[in-house]
Amino acid sequence: MTGIIDVAARAGVSATTVSRALRGLPGVSDTRRRMIRDIAAEMGYVASPSAAGLPTGRTGAVGVVSPPVASGWYFTAIAEGVQEVISGAGYDVLRYGLTHIETERRHAVDTQLLRKRVDGLVVLSLPLTPDEVNALVTMQRPVIAVGPVMPGISTVRIDDVEVGRTAVRHLVNLGHRRIGFAGGDPGHSLGFPVAPDRQQGYEEVLREAGIEPDPKLVAPAKFIAEAGVQAYAEFKRRGPLPTAIFAVSDEVAMGVVHAARADGVRMPEDLSVVGVDDHDLAWVFGLTTVAQPVREQGRIAADSLLERMRTFGTATYPGVEVTTMPTELIIRSSTAPPRAAAHR
Amino acid sequence: MTGIIDVAARAGVSATTVSRALRGLPGVSDTRRRMIRDIAAEMGYVASPSAAGLPTGRTGAVGVVSPPVASGWYFTAIAEGVQEVISGAGYDVLRYGLTHIETERRHAVDTQLLRKRVDGLVVLSLPLTPDEVNALVTMQRPVIAVGPVMPGISTVRIDDVEVGRTAVRHLVNLGHRRIGFAGGDPGHSLGFPVAPDRQQGYEEVLREAGIEPDPKLVAPAKFIAEAGVQAYAEFKRRGPLPTAIFAVSDEVAMGVVHAARADGVRMPEDLSVVGVDDHDLAWVFGLTTVAQPVREQGRIAADSLLERMRTFGTATYPGVEVTTMPTELIIRSSTAPPRAAAHR
DNA sequence: CTGAAAGCGCTTACAG
DNA sequence: CTGAAAGCGCTTACAG
Numbered sequence: 001m002t003g004i005i006d007v008a009a010r011a012g013v014s015a016t017t018v019s020r021a022l023r024g025l026p027g028v029s030d031t032r033r034r035m036i037r038d039i040a041a042e043m044g045y046v047a048s049p050s051a052a053g054l055p056t057g058r059t060g061a062v063g064v065v066s067p068p069v070a071s072g073w074y075f076t077a078i079a080e081g082v083q084e085v086i087s088g089a090g091y092d093v094l095r096y097g098l099t100h101i102e103t104e105r106r107h108a109v110d111t112q113l114l115r116k117r118v119d120g121l122v123v124l125s126l127p128l129t130p131d132e133v134n135a136l137v138t139m140q141r142p143v144i145a146v147g148p149v150m151p152g153i154s155t156v157r158i159d160d161v162e163v164g165r166t167a168v169r170h171l172v173n174l175g176h177r178r179i180g181f182a183g184g185d186p187g188h189s190l191g192f193p194v195a196p197d198r199q200q201g202y203e204e205v206l207r208e209a210g211i212e213p214d215p216k217l218v219a220p221a222k223f224i225a226e227a228g229v230q231a232y233a234e235f236k237r238r239g240p241l242p243t244a245i246f247a248v249s250d251e252v253a254m255g256v257v258h259a260a261r262a263d264g265v266r267m268p269e270d271l272s273v274v275g276v277d278d279h280d281l282a283w284v285f286g287l288t289t290v291a292q293p294v295r296e297q298g299r300i301a302a303d304s305l306l307e308r309m310r311t312f313g314t315a316t317y318p319g320v321e322v323t324t325m326p327t328e329l330i331i332r333s334s335t336a337p338p339r340a341a342a343h344r
Numbered sequence: 345m346t347g348i349i350d351v352a353a354r355a356g357v358s359a360t361t362v363s364r365a366l367r368g369l370p371g372v373s374d375t376r377r378r379m380i381r382d383i384a385a386e387m388g389y390v391a392s393p394s395a396a397g398l399p400t401g402r403t404g405a406v407g408v409v410s411p412p413v414a415s416g417w418y419f420t421a422i423a424e425g426v427q428e429v430i431s432g433a434g435y436d437v438l439r440y441g442l443t444h445i446e447t448e449r450r451h452a453v454d455t456q457l458l459r460k461r462v463d464g465l466v467v468l469s470l471p472l473t474p475d476e477v478n479a480l481v482t483m484q485r486p487v488i489a490v491g492p493v494m495p496g497i498s499t500v501r502i503d504d505v506e507v508g509r510t511a512v513r514h515l516v517n518l519g520h521r522r523i524g525f526a527g528g529d530p531g532h533s534l535g536f537p538v539a540p541d542r543q544q545g546y547e548e549v550l551r552e553a554g555i556e557p558d559p560k561l562v563a564p565a566k567f568i569a570e571a572g573v574q575a576y577a578e579f580k581r582r583g584p585l586p587t588a589i590f591a592v593s594d595e596v597a598m599g600v601v602h603a604a605r606a607d608g609v610r611m612p613e614d615l616s617v618v619g620v621d622d623h624d625l626a627w628v629f630g631l632t633t634v635a636q637p638v639r640e641q642g643r644i645a646a647d648s649l650l651e652r653m654r655t656f657g658t659a660t661y662p663g664v665e666v667t668t669m670p671t672e673l674i675i676r677s678s679t680a681p682p683r684a685a686a687h688r
Numbered sequence: 689c690t691g692a693a694a695g696c697g698c699t700t701a702c703a704g
Numbered sequence: 705c706t707g708a709a710a711g712c713g714c715t716t717a718c719a720g
Binding site: 093115 | 345346388389390391392393394395397398403405420427431436437438439440441455456457459460461569595598599601602624625627628629630
Binding site: 005020055 | 712713714715716
């Protein structure tokens with residue numbers, strides 16, 4: 001292994017000078033810096049992160065913490081956005097899927113563990129108690145969240161109430177009156193009230209349109225396609241189908257579409273469906289959706305984190321801020337006026 | 345930060361003993377070991393990977409190297425399988441998407457860099473030249489690949505020729521004679537001949553059935569849904585559509601289905617489509633597919649890598665081995681006998 | 689602009 | 705079974 005000493009010997013300078021030259025620190029003549037850089041490159045020298053990390057306390061890595069089951073398109077895509085920016089800045093990215101969320105000691109252990117391996121942290125949609133938030137804040141590492149708003153922690157997010165409003169406003173404008181919501185989520189499966197917020201927007205717009213929200217038209221659904229199938233079955237069981245369904249995510253919407261088709265229901269003639277996300281495959285499904293900039297949220301969060309890592313401990317360290325990204329209705333072929341309205 | 349010294353002081357022993365006790369090394373009395381473990385847990389002590397890594401040369405991390413654009417369901421799912429096992433074993437997972445693949449100096453730099461940050465490496469479907477393979481082998485770290493077979497490197501894979509045979513045999517058995525292949529891939533976009541192998545299986549089965557492969561029925565397609573749309577357009581442009589299309593992946597198949605539907609072609613009545621992978625959303629599409637165990641390949645590779653890390657440098661270090669995982673036809677609603685055959 | 693020395697927090701022979 | 709000492713490969717005051 002080529003070490004700093006080898007480079008120093010070859011360049012005829014001290015390790016100190018090599019270290020300074022390679023890291024762009026002041027106090028090295030231009031000539032020397034260039035020479036050292038060339039020699040290091042030629043020898044393929046890279047400083048050992050372990051060795052460099054000991055004296056500095058910096059690890060050169062950023063952690064991405066997500067819920068235990070970090071599958072699902074949303075988390076993957078956010079993490080991709082984060083990775084893109086963080087890798088581009090020369091940091092390593094460590095992904096942690098928390099498995100033992102309910103363990104009592106989890107947090108004390110986690111912050112210690114994380115503090116020793118990462119210089120900064122991106123927290124994806126985790127259910128954090130005030131104690132945990134506090135542990136994170138006092139971890140002495142910059143932290144940023146994507147999704148949930150928590151006291152003392154900066155967040156990149158979207159307005160989920162507005163998402164619900166946008167989706168349902170579209171359906172109401174098309175003439176729908178019996179509109180179902182596939183996404184009731186008493187357990188907060190994402191760890192923060194995404195589904196309840198979207199449901200609130202749904203109810204607000206219904207009321208504005210003079211429609212009293214009907215609990216029978218709200219079916220529970222986690223954020224996976226299988227849940228959409230179940231939600232459709234649930235609607236069916238409860239009586240006459242709604243003419244339109246607002247699904248809490250595109251994956252759920254896909255499940256609804258699948259179940260409806262299998263049931264001989266035509267889209268959009270018999271049933272309109274609108275989702276949320278603009279999943280990579282939503283267009284293939286012809287799915288009308290409220291698009292959110294998923295990878296972009298990851299990128300913005302990563303940029304903000306880098307800035308915080310750069311200024312940590314200085315006066316220019318940014319305060320707590322909540323960045324709300326815009327969402328946008330994308331109309332495709334899964335929504336249309338209801339048959340009843342067309343018949344009138 | 346709680347360090348080993350703090351634990352040692354609190355336990356009334358030396359740091360040496362704490363180190364040994366916590367790592368399960370022999371030479372510590374049971375009583376003491378238990379006491380030290382309890383104290384460390386109570387204090388939330390975790391050894392600093394940087395500090396531990398310096399003397400040992402081990403980093404406690406595993407690298408996953410994938411092509412520059414590591415999006416796409418396949419890579420994500422493989423990486424999930426890897427992460428599951430590696431995290432479970434207490435290692436960190438570092439993901440590297442190679443961005444500067446064509447850079448001449450890439451490799452020398454990479455191996456040095458990687459060697460200093462990971463204890464082992466999982467290589468996903470990368471285009472590796474013999475020089476690069478050699479650099480990897482001489483890196484003095486265990487390496488395992490998923491996908492491509494390379495001299496001196498162990499691989500977990502599937503038989504892509506057989507995949508092509510399975511898909512096309514299904515179509516031929518249904519009575520199809522004009523069968524298209526959406527996936528011609530002269531550029532080897534995955535870096536190893538996945539598409540050509542699948543095409544070979546396609547041609548073999550056609551010939552067995554007495555059908556001479558027709559170059560006009562082979563359209564190029566990378567491994568994304570958009571390519572399926574283009575492939576469909578290409579078939580359309582070239583004249584009468586085939587009655588069935590074998591798509592090189594499920595995402596491509598989805599694109600074909602989308603384009604065909606938009607074109608008023610019914611599935612499976614007018615056109616049968618079969619894909620490869622059993623993508624998480626394939627069932628939602630009703631897609632007939634040749635399933636491969638994607639996450640499982642990641643898990644198997646990770647297990648094998650852990651075993652290699654454990655035995656590296658010893659006599660029990662496993663030799664080079666190629667593990668071929670089984671694939672399986674899953675019949676859904678996107679395939680049926682051709683209309684012509686039905687009419688006869 | 690440059691370098692010698694100390695030190696980061698662990699682990700590993702070595703000695704007992 | 706236990707501990708004191710050296711050392712891993714860097715970076716950081718400190719001195720010049």
